[in-house]
Amino acid sequence: MATAAVSYQVRVQDLHAHLFQVTLTIAQPSTLQRVSLPAWIPGSYLVREFSRNLQRLQARQGTRVIAATQIDKCSWQVPCSADKPLVLSYEIYAFDNSVRTAWLDSARGFFNGTSLFLQVEGQEASVHELALVADKALPRWQVATGLTPRKTTRDGFGTYLAASYDELVDSPVEMGEFWSGSFVAAGIPHRFVVAGAPPSFDGARLLANTQAICEAEIRFWHGAKAGSRSGHRPPHKNYLFMLNAVDDGYGGLEHRNSTALICTRKDLPRLSNPALTPGSAKPTGTKPKQSDGYTTLLGLISHEYFHTWNVKRLRPAEFARYDYGGENYTQLLWFFEGFTSYYDDLLLRRGGLIDDTTYLKLLTKTINQVLQTPGRAVQTVAQASFDAWVKYYRPDENTPNATVSYYTKGALVALCLDLTLRQEGKTTLDAVMRALWLRCQGGPMLEADLSAVLAELGKRSFAREIAHWVHGTAELPVKSLLERQGIAVLEEPAQIAQRLGVRVADSAGIHIKVVLRGGAAERAGFAAGDEWLGLEVGPAKSSTSWRLTKLDDLLLYAGSATKVGALVARDKRLLKLSLTLPKAVTTWRLVARDSKLTEQWLNSP
Template sequence: MPSPRKEALADIHYRVEPSDLHAHIFRVTLTIARPAAQQEVALPVWIPGSYLVREFSKNLQGLEARQGKQPVKLTQCDKHRWQADCDTRKPLVLSYAVCAYDTSVRTSWLDASRGFFNGTSLCLRVEGQEKRKHTLDIASTTATAGWSVATGLSPLKTDKKGFGLYAAATYDELVDCPVEMGSFWIGRFTACGVPHRFVVAGAAPSFDGKRLLEDTRKICETAIRFWHGDGDKPPFKNYLFMLNAVGDGYGGLEHRNSTALICGRRDLPRSGEARPQEGYTTLLGLISHEYFHTWNVKRLRPSEFAEYDYTRENYTAMLWFFEGFTSYYDDLLLRRAGLIDDAAYLKLITKTVNQVLQTPGRAVQTVAQASFDAWVKYYRQDENTPNATVSYYTKGSLVALCLDLALRREGRTTLDDVMRALWQRSAGGPMSEADLRTVLKDLAGRALDEELDHWVHSTAELPLAELLAAQGVALKDEKPQLAQQLGLRVAENHSVHIKTVLRGSPAERAGMNAGDEWLGVEVQGQGWRITKLDDVSFYTGSHTSLEALVARDGRLLRLPVQLPGLPPDTTSTKGRRHTGTSLAAADTVSLGISDAAALKRWLG
């Protein structure tokens, strides 16, 4: 490939080469055309959209600097920042290697079959010059001769495979456009006049790309029309989906005109398959979620994120809105796009409701506090996480559901109108909770401060049963699964490994600990080996008292367990309609249609 013309290079220019595929090494060269006298460079410690300090600099090695043929002294200032003692009249060239050994969507990966990187994990930030134009040269090697490149960056001079020179207006734009490299499948479609690309790495031969493109197109058109009706164009000229299909995995990360996704290979649609697997619906929900983020968090975003600080945690108490409300709309837009029916949609809501109900931490931490603590709690989960915190994704989506249903019941507006009004009010930019409260008052004709205080800033239960009933949906108590009855989260692999013991549960009262291996049970003097949790029910039958044989730290312990006293025939409790205004009465529920006409007014 011909070398890029020098006049096309920006003042801040990066060259990224997949240098050693088997060692997972990217080689990076950074050229600063006009450096400061004591020019500082720094690698971010986190990536926007994933609220954890990830210390990307741990993968950086061999940093050197020169001007012409002369080496330049580098002084390391802290864990991720360096200072160059340089001449301001000459370009400063830094070279270094990055070990790319993370298959997630958040950092970088390189091996003999695929490369992927986010700029936050590869591209040193030039202090004081972040607002200048940046260019990125993605270099090909003999080892990557059969590869292609996909990225949301604007191409300046590239070959037919996508290798070559790309432009970014700022450092923020550069690191907000991840790069996919390899021999991937690629498809294209147009949504509301906007070109979209979809690349998939790692798909099996049975993969039905045509179906994925058609279903994704429906999601995109539904989202664009949600925000802009049939008139205005979305805030991007093109869009790119990058999906890595693996043996087992799930996740996504939103960007300004692209998203990086990961899913299980078996969750992709298959050729000749009349009815897709449940995992495919989950994948479509992920696609919907990350695409909705293009508006809600990438542009309409917390006021604290008006300017990202890449050097430390960026705190906000608003993730319940930006992640939670997006989680509400991701499945709702699947319903509006005709990709699932009412029953399937209610099943998805049921799953979310039960996830929240079965989290004791909802009585400990508000969803606003959970947002602020994401850096140390949600992204650093351990055996006590369900007891100490609540997910701003799941409870935040239920707050959105409550707000939408409350507005619809009063008949003056909907949450759809509120979201669009917030977009207009903020000009598609930073917003605060005060903006939300103002828009709600303007559109609803009354302040909803009491509701927000109750649902967001307290640990009180949400009035879902009452609000759902008004939309033709009945909420019913159900008999919980055995794990929930016991208060356990387990892994089953030839024995039962206890991962979490829920607060106030029979398992906690018995003295079970996270990390225990549950080996067997003794009932009325008879001992039985168990390999999965269902064995407990099989061997105890109608008995509610047993002894659990567990292994802990090399010791065998006998722990007395008292099971909940549910009668053998649970028809008197299972399916009982929940008539209260909160959800505190049960930790497992189901949703059913009680008034089809009312439901259609909501979902139709």
């Protein structure tokens, strides 16, 4: 790789003030050089204004200090000579413990390039160099990043290269005293680093399970002989998982050859401790029980790794070149996030990490989330994709009534297409995904490309399905398709919150967060922000009043009554609402009825 035209140096400025020091050197600047800091990070569709964390920007050429003039919320211009390197220095405040931005304290450093690196206008396609400077006060800190090392020490500090600005900011950096392990999947080296893990953490189990996920997904995209010929070769030469284990948190963000993850510590796999586990002094040889939290973590790992193909390479045509200064709109997030959400748990099943019962439990959860969202009748999943910038990432009390998730409904669109294709006997969605990869050469994609591949492999047009399922609000044929695939769909009584049509927080009282459209609570006049204090049960002259502290107590005190008086506090006023208790509200539960038909779907690529 050539000598870098643009280079950055990052050092710890002040741990306790949470400041990184960044120095940017432009070897050959323009005479009026413009630089800008991104306003958003790809994969998280919200303008976050990262420039709010930039301070003390200074510019110089040699010994001459030059004024850097801010021209908008995230851009500056510097008048300078074109024959001398231009050096910009600034500080970045880093105290957002998420996967999207940057963090620095005495235990850990982390950053995405979109939070730290000013973009040099006119030189985005040039080679970029990053120098990570070790701090002598932190002798045990290490570095992990997906960037290509140029000259680094054993602990990872030193210089790295990126072919472009896009590659630079798509390669987050983890710093600190983290746990590290590695494995090889389909000939590709993978590394996993974990910050904040407790002593009970079972790293060997996490590595083995992640290896199974990676091998299953590489086989999915490229077949058993991945790498044997062009088009069947994985797009990455190495891969890095970065996991931050915290007291309470969950999420992930995909990158071209790495991912940043966050999870709750208690959801990590644990070593057994005979001293704390009665009757387990001797090894039994049995497989440790997998917690629901750990299954969720494996699903997250599967989801982000699948994005290595589906959104980082195969991506919306609108994302062929990112505009970091503002919104980048597409109607295809239902495909890139939704289809990824369909395959994340399905590939856990095919990789042997969960059984049929667990998979159907996870699918049941997705289906019920969509069914309990009235907004599915208001917003199409294509509109949800386009509106992500103003709706999905800015939820409020009306969000479930006006919107639908392109993750969950998109996953059900994928399910419906897959089962339809399988039952018609011409092809599968797996084959469609691989054909799309080849058709688009692992690059920009249009909805028309999906339609063309569906028609080619499915031997008919799927325009009607796309129109109704993606661009319409009609109910999806999930139930009939599942039943034809050997799955029994059982309808069971819903939890009391779902029956009433509310979402609540019931710690220290019952606080109404959301009132769902068309539900009993809306008909009674409940509003978001209400505190539900109690009940009046019985005729007005002989009613009994009860204090409510948990929503589950409603049926205890209501008894056989079909109508009750709900006592609520709203803006310090006490109100009595007439609530009619609904008779029949159900949720779904999926059960395998015909194992042969079910296996043809769950176990067959």
